[in-house]
Amino acid sequence: MTQFKYSKRVPADGTDAVGAILQAAADPKIISFAGGLPAPELFPVKEMKAAVDKVFDEHGQEAMQYGAAKGVTALREVIQQHVKEKEDVDSELDNVLVTTGSEQALDLVGKAFVDPGDTVLVEQPTYLCALDVFRSYGANFVGVEMDEEGMKMDALEEALKANPDTKLVYTVPNFQNPTGRTMTAERRKKLAELAEKYDVYVLEDNPYGEIRFAGEHVPAVKSFDKSGHVFYMSTFSKTLAPGFRLGWLVADKDVVNKLTVLKQSADLHTDNLAQFAVAQFFADNDVDAHVKEISDLYGKRKNLMLEGIKKYFPAGVKYTDPEGGMFLWVEVPGVDDTVELFKDCLKHNVAFVPGDPFFAGEPQPGAFRLNYSNMQEDQIEAGLKRLGEALTAAVNNK
Numbered sequence: 001m002t003q004f005k006y007s008k009r010v011p012a013d014g015t016d017a018v019g020a021i022l023q024a025a026a027d028p029k030i031i032s033f034a035g036g037l038p039a040p041e042l043f044p045v046k047e048m049k050a051a052v053d054k055v056f057d058e059h060g061q062e063a064m065q066y067g068a069a070k071g072v073t074a075l076r077e078v079i080q081q082h083v084k085e086k087e088d089v090d091s092e093l094d095n096v097l098v099t100t101g102s103e104q105a106l107d108l109v110g111k112a113f114v115d116p117g118d119t120v121l122v123e124q125p126t127y128l129c130a131l132d133v134f135r136s137y138g139a140n141f142v143g144v145e146m147d148e149e150g151m152k153m154d155a156l157e158e159a160l161k162a163n164p165d166t167k168l169v170y171t172v173p174n175f176q177n178p179t180g181r182t183m184t185a186e187r188r189k190k191l192a193e194l195a196e197k198y199d200v201y202v203l204e205d206n207p208y209g210e211i212r213f214a215g216e217h218v219p220a221v222k223s224f225d226k227s228g229h230v231f232y233m234s235t236f237s238k239t240l241a242p243g244f245r246l247g248w249l250v251a252d253k254d255v256v257n258k259l260t261v262l263k264q265s266a267d268l269h270t271d272n273l274a275q276f277a278v279a280q281f282f283a284d285n286d287v288d289a290h291v292k293e294i295s296d297l298y299g300k301r302k303n304l305m306l307e308g309i310k311k312y313f314p315a316g317v318k319y320t321d322p323e324g325g326m327f328l329w330v331e332v333p334g335v336d337d338t339v340e341l342f343k344d345c346l347k348h349n350v351a352f353v354p355g356d357p358f359f360a361g362e363p364q365p366g367a368f369r370l371n372y373s374n375m376q377e378d379q380i381e382a383g384l385k386r387l388g389e390a391l392t393a394a395v396n397n398k
C-alpha cells in the first residue's frame with residue numbers, strides 16, 4: 001500500500017473522532033442529542049425560492065458569472081447594516097468580507113496570523129473545529145478558564161503575561177458552543193482593552209448571538225474595540241440556512257485586504273448565486289420576525305430539556321441554562337472517562353458529544369454537550385429519560 005507523504009498540517013492519526021461519534025449516533029434506534037444542526041422545519045424554503053427566482057429574472061447572468069473575492073456588494077451592504085443594527089458595530093464596506101461559511105473566516109484568520117509555534121488562547125472548552133483549524137497552522141494552544149460568565153479576564157491576563165508570543169485570542173461570547181454560556185458586557189470591554197494593551201488580536205465568533213430566547217442582548221466585544229484589534233465574524237447558517245455556506249468577517253481594512261488575497265487562493269470567491277439570493281431575501285422579508293420564530297422554538301425546546309434533566313438526571317449533575325443558541329453543557333461528577341460513558345449511553349439508545357475534543361488541553365472528565373435545536377419536542381423527554389437511566393447506572397457503578 002502506498003504510504004502517502006502528507007504535509008505536517010494533516011493530523012498524524014488521521015482519525016475523525018467526532019465523525020465516528022456522529023456516525024455511531026446516527027442509528028435510527030438512538031435518540032441523538034449529539035448533532036449540531038438548526039431545525040430544518042424553519043428554513044424559509046418558500047421565501048428563498050422566491051428570492052432565487054427574482055435573482056434569476058433580474059441578475060441571472062451576473063449571479064452565474066465569476067464575482068469579486070470580497071463578495072457581492074449588495075450582500076456586503078446587508079451585512080454592514082446588520083452588524084450596525086444588531087451589534088452597534090460601525091463599519092465601511094471595505095471592512096466587510098464575505099466568506100464561504102464562517103468556518104472559512106476561521107481558516108483565513110488562522111492562515112494570516114498563526115505561524116507554527118504561535119500561541120492561540122482559547123476558552124476552556126471551545127468550538128472544536130476552531131481547534132482543528134488553528135492546529136493545522138501549528139498553533140500552540142493555551143486554554144483559559146471559564147465560568148458561568150464566560151472567559152475569566154484575570155486568567156486571560158495571566159495567560160497573556162505568561163505567553164508573550166500570543167497572536168490570537170479566540171472567543172465565542174454568545175451561547176458558546178459547546179457550553180451555552182455568555183460572556184458579560186464587563187468582561188467583553190475588558191477583553192477589548194487587554195487586546196490593545198498586549199497587542200494581540202481577538203477573533204470574536206458570533207454564530208448564535210441573534211438566537212436569544214431569554215435575558216438581554218449583550219454588546220459585541222467588537223463594539224468596545226477602539227484600535228482594530230478585534231475581528232468580528234458571524235454567519236447566516238443559524239438564522240437562514242447552513243447549506244448556503246455564507247458567513248462574514250468585519251475587521252480593519254488592511255486585515256480584510258490581506259484575507260481577501262488568501263481567500264482568492266482558497267476559492268476565488270464565495271458562491272455568487274447564494275449571495276445574491278440572501279441579499280434579495282433580506283430586501284423582501286421580515287428577517288427579524290423569522291429569527292424570532294427560530295428563537296421561540298429553541299427556547300421552548302431548551303425549557304423542555306431542563307425539565308427533563310431535572311426530572312431524570314441523578315442528583316449532583318450540573319448543567320448550564322443557556323439564554324440562547326443551540327447547546328447546553330452537562331457535568332457528571334465521578335465519571336472519569338466520558339468516551340466510556342458515551343458507549344454506555346449508546347447501549348441505552350441515546351447519544352451526546354463527549355466533552356473531550358472541545359478542550360485544547362486536559363479534558364474535563366464527565367462533561368458533554370447536548371443539542372436541542374434539532375430535537376422534536378416528543379423526543380426530548382424520551383431521550384432524557386434514557387440518558388438519566390444511563391447516567392444513574394454510571395454514577396452508581398463508581
Ligand SMILES: Cc1ncc(COP(=O)(O)O)c(C=O)c1O
Binds near residue numbers: 101104236
Ligand atoms: C462556534 C462556531 N463557529 C463557526 C461555525 C461554523 O459555521 P458556518 O461555517 O456554517 O458559518 C460553527 C458551526 O457550528 C460554530 O458553532
